[in-house]
Amino acid sequence: xxxxxxxxxxxxxxxxxxxxxxxxxxxxxxxxxxxxxxxxxxxxxxxxxxxxxxxxxxxxxxxxxxxxxxxxxxxxxxxxxxxxxxxxxxxxxxxxxxxxxxxxxxxxxxxxxxxxxxxxxxxxxxxxxxxxxxxxxxxxxxxxxxxxxxxxxxxxxxxxxxxxxxxxxxxxxxxxxxxxxxxxxxxxxxxxxxxxxxxxxxxxxxxxxxxxxxxxxxxxxxxxxxxxxxxxxxxxxxxxxxxxxxxxxxxxx
Amino acid sequence: xxxxxxxxxxxxxxxxxxxxxxxxxxxxxxxxxxxxxxxxxxxxxxxxxxxxxxxxxxxxxxxxxxxxxxxxxxxxxxxxxxxxxxxxxxxxxxxxxxxxxxxxxxxxxxxxxxxxxxxxxxxxxxxxxxxxxxxxxxxxxxxxxxxxxxxxxxxxxxxxxxxxxxxxxxxxxxxxxxxxxxxxxxxxxxxxxxxxxxxxxxxxxxxxxxxxxxxxxxxxxxxxxxxxxxxxxxxxxxxxxxxxxxxxxxxxxxxxxxxxxxxxxxxxxxxxxxxxxxxxxxxxxxxxxxxxxxxxxxx
Numbered sequence: 001x002x003x004x005x006x007x008x009x010x011x012x013x014x015x016x017x018x019x020x021x022x023x024x025x026x027x028x029x030x031x032x033x034x035x036x037x038x039x040x041x042x043x044x045x046x047x048x049x050x051x052x053x054x055x056x057x058x059x060x061x062x063x064x065x066x067x068x069x070x071x072x073x074x075x076x077x078x079x080x081x082x083x084x085x086x087x088x089x090x091x092x093x094x095x096x097x098x099x100x101x102x103x104x105x106x107x108x109x110x111x112x113x114x115x116x117x118x119x120x121x122x123x124x125x126x127x128x129x130x131x132x133x134x135x136x137x138x139x140x141x142x143x144x145x146x147x148x149x150x151x152x153x154x155x156x157x158x159x160x161x162x163x164x165x166x167x168x169x170x171x172x173x174x175x176x177x178x179x180x181x182x183x184x185x186x187x188x189x190x191x192x193x194x195x196x197x198x199x200x201x202x203x204x205x206x207x208x209x210x211x212x213x214x215x216x217x218x219x220x221x222x223x224x225x226x227x228x229x230x231x232x233x234x235x236x237x238x239x240x241x242x243x244x245x246x247x248x249x250x251x252x253x
Numbered sequence: 254x255x256x257x258x259x260x261x262x263x264x265x266x267x268x269x270x271x272x273x274x275x276x277x278x279x280x281x282x283x284x285x286x287x288x289x290x291x292x293x294x295x296x297x298x299x300x301x302x303x304x305x306x307x308x309x310x311x312x313x314x315x316x317x318x319x320x321x322x323x324x325x326x327x328x329x330x331x332x333x334x335x336x337x338x339x340x341x342x343x344x345x346x347x348x349x350x351x352x353x354x355x356x357x358x359x360x361x362x363x364x365x366x367x368x369x370x371x372x373x374x375x376x377x378x379x380x381x382x383x384x385x386x387x388x389x390x391x392x393x394x395x396x397x398x399x400x401x402x403x404x405x406x407x408x409x410x411x412x413x414x415x416x417x418x419x420x421x422x423x424x425x426x427x428x429x430x431x432x433x434x435x436x437x438x439x440x441x442x443x444x445x446x447x448x449x450x451x452x453x454x455x456x457x458x459x460x461x462x463x464x465x466x467x468x469x470x471x472x473x474x475x476x477x478x479x480x481x482x483x484x485x486x487x488x489x490x491x492x493x494x495x496x497x498x499x500x501x502x503x504x505x506x507x508x509x510x511x512x513x514x515x516x517x518x519x520x521x522x523x524x525x526x527x528x529x530x531x532x533x534x535x536x537x538x539x540x541x542x543x544x545x546x547x548x549x550x551x552x
Contacts, residue, residue, distance in 0.1 A: 057444050081450035094441035098463045107459065108449035136270075154445065 003083065003161040003194045005031040009063040010053055023049055024218040026063070033068075033161075036188060036195040038205040038212030040242070046218035047198040048089075051164045054196070055086050067162060078112060084162040085155035090171045091147035095139040101125075101150055102135045108158050120157060127190075128153045129183055145176035152183065156191075165197040169204065181207055202229060202246040214239040281543040288539020294532035302348040311339035313346040313499045322515045332517040334508060340517060343499035344525055350500045351529065354415055354484045355477050361419040362426060363473050369423070370430025371461045375438050376453065385431065388424045396421035396479075397486055404492040411500070414493035418483050422476055429472050433465040467544035474537035478530035485526050501526050 007029055013022040024046045031037040039047045052058040054065055056072060065072045067083060075083065088094035095104060105121045114120065122132050128149040139147055148168065155163060168184065169177040185208060188195060199205060205212045206229050213220045214236065222236040232247060234240045282288040301308055310330065317337030325332040331340040373384040391399075396418075403417035437443060438461070446456050487493035488502025496503060501522040508518030 055448055057447060078450045081448060084448075086445070086448055088441040088445065090441065094445055096442040096446075096460055096463075099460075107446070107451065111450045111455070151445075154449075158449065 003068045004033040005037075005054065005162065005194065005196065006066045006069075007050070007054070007063070008065075010050065010061055010065060011063055012049065012053060012058065012061040022218070024053075024061070027215075027218070027220055029213050029220055029223055031194060031196060032210075033194055034188075034192055035211065036197060036209045038209035039196065039198045039215060040200065040202060040205060040212055041215030042242075043200075045215040047215055048166050049218075050215075051086065051166050051196065051198055055084060055164055056080065057086075081108070081160075082112065082158045083160055084164060085158060085160040086164040086166060087148075087152055087155050087168045089167040091144055091151050092139075092171070094151050095147055095154075097139055100136055100138050104150065104154055105135075105157055108154070112158060124153045124157045125150075127156065127187065129179075143176075144172050145179060148172060148176075148180055149183065152180075152187070156187070159191075161192070162194045162196070165195055167198050167200070170200065177204075184208065202243060203250065205229070214242055278540075278543045282536070282539045285539055285542070287535045288543075291532040291534070291536030291539060294528055295536060298348055298352065298529060298532075301345055302352045305345050305349055309339075309342035309345040311342040313338060313343045314497055315339075322511060322518075324515070325517050331521045332515070334504070334518055335511055340504075340521055343504060344501070344521060347499040347501050347504065347522070347525070350411070350494060350498060351481060351484070354411075354418070355480055357415050358419050358422060358480045359473055359477065362422045362476070363469065365419075366423040366426025367430050367462060367465065367469055370427035370432075371434045371457050371465055373427070374431035374434025375457050375461050377435075377438070381431075384427075388427050391421065392424040392428070394421065397483055400483060400487055401490070401492060404487060409492045409495060411494045411498065414484060414487045417487070418480055421483075422480060426469055426472055426476070430465045430469055433468055434461050437461055437464050467540075470544060471537050471540045474533055474540055478533040478537075481526060481530045481533070 007027055010024055010027040011022065012024045013020045015021055027046070027050060029037075039050060041047055049058065053061045054067075054072065059073075067075070072080065099107075102121065105124065106117050109117050109120060121135060125132055125134060130146065130149055130153075134142070134146070134150070139150075142150065148171075152168075165184070169180050172180060181204060184195070187193060195208070197204075197209060206226060209226055211223060211225050213223045214234070215221065216238045222234055222239045224234055224239065228234055229243055229247070232240060232243045234243050279292070282292050310328075315338060317333070320333055320337040321335055323329055323333040323337075329339050329341065331344065334340055334343070369384055369388065373381040373388075399421045400414070400417035403420060404413050407413040407416065434457075443456060443460055446460050451459070484493055484500070485502030485505070488500045488504075489506040491503070491506060494500030494503045496507065504522040505519045505526075508515070508522070512519050
């Protein structure tokens with residue numbers, strides 16, 4: 001299934017009446033199937049909100065989001081779940097503390113009535129670089145990196161074609177970050193996944209993404225190819241400033 | 254379906270792990286003297302109730318009018334009451350009644366409070382408001398008075414007392430479960446469950462309830478002490494168990510008339526009520542420490 005994502009005039013406001021806060025005034029961008037698309041910007045610029053809108057975790061937005069040419073609102077819930085999945089920022093909060101890995105991974109299989117639970121679980125656990133004996137562990141028996149791998153396994157077990165990554169490495173130690181990023185790169189190559197990835201870190205974008213959008217106050221200021229990072233080819237002043245600051249920081253290291 | 258086959262090893266794996274959990278909890282409870290006391294008293298109570306016919310020295314209903322109001326000793330461990338019935342035997346048989354009340358009230362109150370609370374807490378919005386206002390109405394009545402009203406309407410009997418107690422005991426549990434559910438509903442693992450296509454009901458039962466279960470269990474255990482006291486209170490007022498049933502509260506009620514001369518008529522049932530409700534309170538306190546995920550799943 002192709003899963004090119006097209007977002008037009010996505011806007012959302014929280015609260016009602018005069019107290020309403022418009023978080024996204026109008027976001028428009030599109031992502032090719034098989035592409036890794038980055039969303040960067042400072043805290044509170046609405047990056048994560050965009051992901052929550054695409055995944056319908058927040059469903060009171062206006063505008064249109066299409067995945068594979070189909071309006072996301074028209075896709076039935078279960079089908080939508082097999083089309084897109086999300087990996088959350090904090091692996092300490094995204095796994096149910098009282099559910100073993102087995103329960104975490106078999107729940108989606110039961111909901112969708114899929115067969116061969118044991119085989120599917122073993123395959124996906126091996127795919128994320130863990131051994132099968134992790135199946136009976138609980139979250140508190142694993143490290144942060146291992147938890148995030150399980151969270152990725154949970155997202156992959158329904159074999160979606162679009163993966164929404166909400167700062168998947170920012171809660172992890174630097175050395176573990178690299179492992180998880182390499183894992184994500186490998187999985188995309190193997191499975192032909194489409195990624196939309198939220199991050200603060202331009203180095204992550206440089207490592208993984210084909211293109212990226214710079215967001216400011218809920219608006220996309222500019223969509224740039226990865227090659228624009230080296231030498232700072234951005235035209236919008238904020239995007240230039242952001243990339244410049246990042247390059248300066250890297251240079252200082 | 255093939256699902257069945259893959260579920261087989263899963264079930265086989267699960268049994269020992271839940272046994273390990275139970276063993277860990279019991280072990281933890283036994284380590285602290287107060288909760289160990291609670292556990293032992295309740296274990297004794299269950300044993301006494303189960304083997305009542307063998308432990309009791311007399312028939313609890315057998316009257317011996319030649320032998321009324323006899324002081325403890327002389328073949329009657331705790332003496333006899335105004336109809337010459339053996340008080341020790343009546344206490345032993347009465348433990349069955351107390352356990353029945355506790356058991357029935359708990360299995361009614363626990364699920365009702367849990368379902369109302371978690372649903373209101375997870376769904377939020379108007380449903381939450383409506384459900385919690387209903388809970389507030391029940392909560393605003395003093396429970397003994399409400400039980401009295403129910404029993405007065407339905408007629409005095411043990412079953413009606415159980416219904417009345419159950420109707421008044423669920424609101425605090427619903428409140429607790431709601432408060433817990435509200436802290437978990439925004440968690441990422443709930444969002445992940447929604448993304449996997451889990452229905453609201455599935456999320457409530459599979460994700461929210463396990464998180465609320467420990468605090469609800471603790472509350473339920475602490476509640477059992479209140480249940481015993483309320484049941485004894487209703488029995489004392491003549492609205493619970495009816496004579497000649499050997500219910501502890503009812504025994505105190507009838508013994509009250511002879512209290513000045515025959516202290517044993519009220520003392521021993523009173524001590525039984527005190528000990529058992531104290532045991533439940535101590536056990537509830539101990540469970541609060543024991544029911545924490547790291548404690549439960551340690552291998």
